[in-house]
Amino acid sequence: MVYALIMAGGIGSRFWPKSRIECPKQFLTFFEKKTLLQTTIDRIRPIIPPERILVSTNADYVSLVKEQVPDLPDDNIIGEPVARNTAPCIGFASALLHHRDPDATMVVLPSDHYIRDDDAFLKDLQTCVQLTENDGHLVTIGITPTRPETGYGYIQYNDEQKVTAGDSAAYPVKTFAEKPDVQTALKFLQSGDFLWNSGMFIWKTGAILNEIKQHLPVLYHQVALFAEDLQKHNGVMRQKTLESVYTSCFSVSIDYGIMEKSGNVIVVPSHFDWSDLGSWMAIYELQSEEADQDGNILNSGNSLAVKSQNCFVDSKSQKLITLVGLQGIGVIETDDAMLICKLDNSQHVKEVYDQLKGDLHSKYR
The missing domain is CATH 3.90.550.10 (Spore Coat Polysaccharide Biosynthesis Protein SpsA; Chain A)
Structure with missing residues (x-):
């Protein structure tokens, strides 16, 4: 069996x-x-x-x-x-x-x-x-x-x-x-x-x-x-x-x-x-069919990209997120935290997580 x-x-x-x-x-x-x-x-x-x-x-x-x-x-x-x-x-x-x-x-x-x-x-x-x-x-x-x-x-x-x-x-x-x-x-x-x-x-x-x-x-x-x-x-x-x-x-x-x-x-x-979905870059690449003519994927209810290419936004808030003159940038927002990174460096986000220690930052882990 x-x-x-x-x-x-x-x-x-x-x-x-x-x-x-x-x-x-x-x-x-x-x-x-x-x-x-x-x-x-x-x-x-x-x-x-x-x-x-x-x-x-x-x-x-x-x-x-x-x-x-x-x-x-x-x-x-x-x-x-x-x-x-x-x-x-x-x-x-x-x-x-x-x-x-x-x-x-x-x-x-x-x-x-x-x-x-x-x-x-x-x-x-x-x-x-x-x-x-x-x-x-x-x-x-x-x-x-x-x-x-x-x-x-x-x-x-x-x-x-x-x-x-x-x-x-x-x-x-x-x-x-x-x-x-x-x-x-x-x-x-x-x-x-x-x-x-x-x-x-x-x-x-x-x-x-x-x-x-x-x-x-x-x-x-x-x-x-x-x-x-x-x-x-x-x-x-x-x-x-x-x-x-x-x-x-x-x-x-x-x-x-x-x-x-x-x-x-x-x-x-x-x-x-x-x-293996090892980074935010992997998410961006797998959603490439949803990209606009400039390669941007804006998974947000309220976002704009101007003179920007190959960027990724993931946010559930109604806050307006605007990108101007950016290349290959990821913006990921939750209720209490925001990540901004180069997508081709997104595998290093783990290093940010590892630094979330102490009274000030441990609540964000």
């Missing part, structure tokens, strides 16, 4: 001031009437019903998940007591699913990505599921790069060892590369054997648990304690136990802890448009 884990624990600091501690990015709307979390879950509903979908999130956001996805069973929501990155998140969710179904196939998806063609995505996902049936493969989806992007990690694959699955292809992974500089990204693009790392994974729960046991033994010990507690309490996930094992873990990503070390990873090149 196929199950899904939706990872929804981040704070979305690059989307300040819209993304805040009390309601971060994944619980907000950007393009549709539905939030990013709701859209992610709706995307997989045709093949994975809510009773087989887990959501792992910060314990403070459990109520938000219940509110936004009311048909998700309560015991399918994992409330992380502390942030420990993706490896512990995946490890404990794998143990929970493995207890429920020892032959479970697990699809791991971030909650806050943008995918344009749902049908193509589901077809690729089903290809990945098929590839997990043999040899304990860890399968990931790679995105065909369209530009020398420095904001994504990369996956290099071996194009001489093609693996077929239906009418799709997959390849053994050679290396995972961290976010490169511009020159390195250009070389990756020109080589033709690199894909963007999407952060989407598919595997048997038994396979990923074996990899954690081999490469992250300290984490595996805590996962095993969690699994023992599930066994003792008839599969009931106790928050007390989760807090104990989670706080005993160190922070490590699944990429660094497992994917870069495993020799059993294969990648399926995607057939859909994708963005």
